[in-house]
Amino acid sequence: MSLAEGTRPRHIPDRLSGRMGHALRSWELLLLLVGVAIFVANSLLSPYFLSPWNLSDATFNFTEKAMIAFAVAMLIIAGEIDLSVAAIIALASTLMGLALQHGAGTPVLVGVGLLTGLLCGLVNGTLVTRLGLPSIVATIGTMSLYRGISYIVLGDEAFNGYPASFALFGQGYAWWVISWELVIFAVLAVAFGVLLHRTNFGRQVYVIGNNDTAAAFSGVRVQRVKMILFLLTGLMSGVAAVCLTSRLGSTRPSIAQGWELEIVTMVVLGGVSILGGSGSILGVVLAALVMGMVTFGLGLLNVPGIVMSVFIGALLIGVIAIPRLIRLARTGRAA
Amino acid sequence: MSTRRTFTIGLTLAASLLGTTAIAQDDPVRIALVVKSLGNGFFEAANRGAEEAAAELGNVEIIYTGPTSTTAEGQIEVINSLIAQGVDAIAISANDPDAVVPALQKAMQRGITVISWDSGVAPEGRQMHLSPSSNELIGQTIIKLAADQLPEGGQVAVLSATSTSTNQNIWIEEMNKVMGDYPNIEVVATVYGDDLADKSYRETQGLIQTYPDLDAIIAPTSVGIVAAAQAVADAGKIGQINVTGLGLPSEMAGAVESGASKSFAIWNPVDLGYATTMIAYHLAQGDATAEPGAAIPMGRIGTATLDDNNEAAMAVPFTYDASNIEEFKSVF
Secondary structure, X not given: OOOOXXXXXXXXXXXXXXXXXXXXXXXXXXXXXXXXXXXXXXXXXXXXXXXXXXXXXXXOOOHHHHHHHXXXXXHHHOOOOOOOHHHHHHHHHHHHHHHHHOOOOXXXXXXXXXXXXXXXXXXXXXXXXXXXOOHHHHHHHHHHHHHHHHHHHHOOOOEEOOOHHHHHHHHOEEEOOEEHHHHHHHHHHHHHHHHHHHOHHXXXXXHHHHOHHHHHHOOOOHHHHHHHHHHHHHHHHHHHHHHHHHHHOEEOOOOOOOHHHHHHHHHHHOOXXXXXXXXXXXXXXXXXXXXXXXXXXXXXXXXXXHHHHHHHHHHHHHHHHHHHXXXXXXXXXXX | OHXXXXXXXXXXXXXXXXXXXXXXXXXXXXXXXXXXXXXXHHHHHXXXXXXHHHHHXXXXXXXXXXXXXXXXXXXXXXXXXXXXXXXXXXXXXXXXXOOOHHHHHHHHHOOOEEEEEOOOXXXXXXXXXXXXXXXXXXXXXXXXXXXXXXXXXXXXXEEEOOOXXXXXXXXXXXXXXXXXXXXXXXXEEEEEOOOOHHHHHHHHHHHHHHOOOEEEEEEOOHHHHHHHHHHHHHOOOOOOOEEEEEOOHHHHHHHHHHOOOOEXXXXXXXXXXXXXXXXXXXXXXXXXXXXXXXXEEOHHHOEEEOOOOOEEEOOOOEEEEXXXXXXXXXXX
């Protein structure tokens, strides 16, 4: 296990300490095992679980949230956070509805959704990188701002009557049971995986998360990288807004209410350190699958939602605590 | 390797379970009661009614479910899992009349009976909607509640919400239509408390001073009725002025105990859950069809007649008084 250590001295690890090369593998492995266990348990407990169409329906429980979680994971690795993501969905969806009222077709609607996301990301990024506000404060503020605009525009009204071609994103299937949303999710997972783990930009994100002063002195343009991450997060919220609006076929200001915390949960469950500097996209993908399967499996058993939240909370604490407990037990034995 | 083996075991077991459920002939009719959110007394009471209907029908299984918070997205996840289980019917009180439509349409495409109750779904997303009552029945009930306590006739005043409240205005209009049935009752004034407790209280004080012979106050608003009962009690007019209208048992229990309100009305959630289950059962079994003009049996409640929008009203609002307030005040 310690073989890999020290053999690549200039490599900055994806995890905080050198020994964690092992933990990286074990974290994803642990999640994978939890995932497999839940899959098997679901199959045994419910006769309805192992049906292609049902599993396909289940993917809608996490695809939109996961799209945003990829970008938020990178942001958290860089030591920042964006809590306004769900509010961006609301604003983007509302503006798409407004565009619809003015006769926009599907391409324009998608454009409006993505552009709104980008603009919201730009506002968040400006507040954090130009004005130097802490991202948690800035995005709590914009969270109220974006959703507030949505409420002002819509009140207790709703936009509906989206064109049939627009339903493709949230209700269409690419092939057999593979929905377009699942395809978008998979493509984004690969794209973010490459961006974070295989590019210079991804390296810089880790460096900033570990020590942004050192990063700045090493010639990394810290604020520029952070701005790009906020733009990416905004854009992904826009993509999710297009998918969710298409799936619901309507817009209300309460759309995606409370998603920001579910997304952060997904990221943390995926092994991304909330303190920044470590984590992987594979972990987030696995966490999304685990959360999706848990909620769907418990749903099939008609377990009340309250119990589901308790289960997710316990899972989160469990998955985070177990490796630490193991480490404690090991060091205890060594001493 | 071992995971693959367990997986295979899971598969075979699941397949055998699937097989048995498909073969069994006397499968229960599974009706899902989807509510806005769990942990709400109103819906718990509706579930009691649904269970009562299930016991009466026999061979019916009620799946009482809903999201933790009142979101459309949460209800859609619930609907997807119900579709996956292949339930026979979904009866939903929707958090959003539009957002749940695509999911419910998918349910209908897969042969599931879909109806809405309490809080409706847009017509394209359900086969029919059951309202707890209708404007006409509410209008008739509020004046009857006052008149029943006044066999000799007398003066009544109306304490409404705002002058622009659509619901209250329709109910008062419906009430006025049947005033001919109560020749000895005179409506002396209509005042507006704007659904604010303090303004409703002051307006009631004004009524008491302006009309010394006032016998009853009708408040077709849950805020107004509580404030009016308080104002009557504070003015020492209990026994002289009866406050009635529409209110919530939990908020009105004190007024009924003190005698400021002899009776009031609101929908009965138990009956609503019962009637919803009866309708869902008959539609799922195919012995009734949801189409304009259809009459669908609701067991002990009677028959629901569908209008042009496939909507029906269950019954007159349920009357709460000293005999049943104890039972319902903890429910909603």
